[in-house]
Amino acid sequence: MNIRVPFKEAWSGEADCKQCTLRESVLFAGLRESDFEKIHHPINQFVLQPGQALYRAGDAGDRMFTIRSGVVKLVQYLPDGAQRIVRLVNTADVTGLEALLGKPYEHDAIVMQPTEVCCLPASTVQALSKENPDLHVELLKRWHRALSEADAWLTELSTGPARQRIARLLLRLVHDDANPECILFGREDLGAMLGITTETASRTIAEFKRQRLLTELGSHRYRVDTRRLRELLTD
Amino acid sequence: MNIRVPFKEAWSGEADCKQCTLRESVLFAGLRESDFEKIHHPINQFVLQPGQALYRAGDAGDRMFTIRSGVVKLVQYLPDGAQRIVRLVNTADVTGLEALLGKPYEHDAIVMQPTEVCCLPASTVQALSKENPDLHVELLKRWHRALSEADAWLTELSTGPARQRIARLLLRLVHDDANPECILFGREDLGAMLGITTETASRTIAEFKRQRLLTELGSHRYRVDTRRLRELLTD
DNA sequence: CGAGGCGTTGAATGGCCTCAACGATGGTGG
DNA sequence: CCACCATCGTTGAGGCCATTCAACGCCTCG
Numbered sequence: 001m002n003i004r005v006p007f008k009e010a011w012s013g014e015a016d017c018k019q020c021t022l023r024e025s026v027l028f029a030g031l032r033e034s035d036f037e038k039i040h041h042p043i044n045q046f047v048l049q050p051g052q053a054l055y056r057a058g059d060a061g062d063r064m065f066t067i068r069s070g071v072v073k074l075v076q077y078l079p080d081g082a083q084r085i086v087r088l089v090n091t092a093d094v095t096g097l098e099a100l101l102g103k104p105y106e107h108d109a110i111v112m113q114p115t116e117v118c119c120l121p122a123s124t125v126q127a128l129s130k131e132n133p134d135l136h137v138e139l140l141k142r143w144h145r146a147l148s149e150a151d152a153w154l155t156e157l158s159t160g161p162a163r164q165r166i167a168r169l170l171l172r173l174v175h176d177d178a179n180p181e182c183i184l185f186g187r188e189d190l191g192a193m194l195g196i197t198t199e200t201a202s203r204t205i206a207e208f209k210r211q212r213l214l215t216e217l218g219s220h221r222y223r224v225d226t227r228r229l230r231e232l233l234t235d
Numbered sequence: 236m237n238i239r240v241p242f243k244e245a246w247s248g249e250a251d252c253k254q255c256t257l258r259e260s261v262l263f264a265g266l267r268e269s270d271f272e273k274i275h276h277p278i279n280q281f282v283l284q285p286g287q288a289l290y291r292a293g294d295a296g297d298r299m300f301t302i303r304s305g306v307v308k309l310v311q312y313l314p315d316g317a318q319r320i321v322r323l324v325n326t327a328d329v330t331g332l333e334a335l336l337g338k339p340y341e342h343d344a345i346v347m348q349p350t351e352v353c354c355l356p357a358s359t360v361q362a363l364s365k366e367n368p369d370l371h372v373e374l375l376k377r378w379h380r381a382l383s384e385a386d387a388w389l390t391e392l393s394t395g396p397a398r399q400r401i402a403r404l405l406l407r408l409v410h411d412d413a414n415p416e417c418i419l420f421g422r423e424d425l426g427a428m429l430g431i432t433t434e435t436a437s438r439t440i441a442e443f444k445r446q447r448l449l450t451e452l453g454s455h456r457y458r459v460d461t462r463r464l465r466e467l468l469t470d
Numbered sequence: 471c472g473a474g475g476c477g478t479t480g481a482a483t484g485g486c487c488t489c490a491a492c493g494a495t496g497g498t499g500g
Numbered sequence: 501c502c503a504c505c506a507t508c509g510t511t512g513a514g515g516c517c518a519t520t521c522a523a524c525g526c527c528t529c530g
Contacts, residue, residue, distance in 0.1 A: 076389075078391070078394065079468065082395060084390040086390065101376060101379055103379070106386065133365050136371060140336060140374065143379070144338070150385035151311060154388060155312075158389060159319050161485070162486070187510090197488085199487075200487075202508095203510080234315060397517080421476075423476085432520085434477095434479090434519075438518090441479085
């Protein structure tokens, strides 16, 4: 289904980390002038399209990825073929941290929207982090963040009846409470995130629309009635 | 229900990390002779009894804990009171890593069996890790391990029907395939781990016993028919 | 001996899954 | 430009599985 793309086809340039527009929030935020001189391998940038894989579970982990824009899903599979989306990776997040320890990737990382990524060779990050404690701390923060996310997915998105799970997911997807909009995923992905079937996901979303908890704005965009959704969770 | 215990009551001595019997597998495995001199605060050891809390969600995170023996559950709560066990911490694992970043703990850490712990002040670990890259890597490994566990709990223990979840949990609890025994938890904890009710947990365990997939050995110990359990997962 | 905690079991309900059909949408090729 | 097909979302019917509420036995402990 999802085709792995030779990175060449998606290559979109060589990054200038010093000038990076995400510099504030990005892994390399704490780098000093002198550190940049130690980056010998160029940092490449890519653009990927929905359905393409950033990496696959089991691949030798030799690089990490900073998401500059877009969304990536991390997918794990059970022996019987069942799949579960374990986490989402958003703008300014780093994924593929396993590479830092020389371990193979543990998920399929599959792009859900057009996505720009920077590709950080594990060896480069290893070398830099040996001498720069700030980067060190920054790495721990990323790992902490991933773990918090993982725990939240378990308690919020895999607990209770389907309506509550969907409600919690929607509230999670709305970043700005003043402008409560979000982009919703395909029903299959919804199911894989919440541990329910695509039909149940579809039915519940449809029901929310009828109850005007959701208003469709076109092209997968929805307005969310956060207040009533929250009520639904406390009753 | 679970009472927080002033650590004084459980205090069982001051650790000599150099002579630690877990030295091989423990966080401080990579420490050099010279590093030990930098440990100014003593490393305290404690013994806790089932039901006691190592720490509580929201507590200021100022120390991390190495489990020397026993099992600790990490619990998260939903606003409506529902609770979920998100991970277990076993012998030689470290918990409370949040403290390293100065963040409050994110779970209740509650002891399930009589448990020995070492208490590592966050400041000590921070200081040591600034200068010792081995400890640095060791920390990343712990974090990686926690994250892998978290993902596995989601895909293996929170996916599919109750029977499969329990089967997967049992297989996970058996460490030695040649001697397939495990210690089983209370039904309430089982439910909280798997996202099912205590009744369903009880019913399923009882059914497994009737089918001789499980044989009770007394005091929560069970013999597990790993082969037939695995078959159950692939059909 | 009584009380409370824990595991088990029953009956009934309801929610979710399965299987199936159908409409809408969007991209492709004639 | 339109017919065609594939994909995706929706909806229905039926059945199973898990939940809910309840009762009961067992054990430990005060």
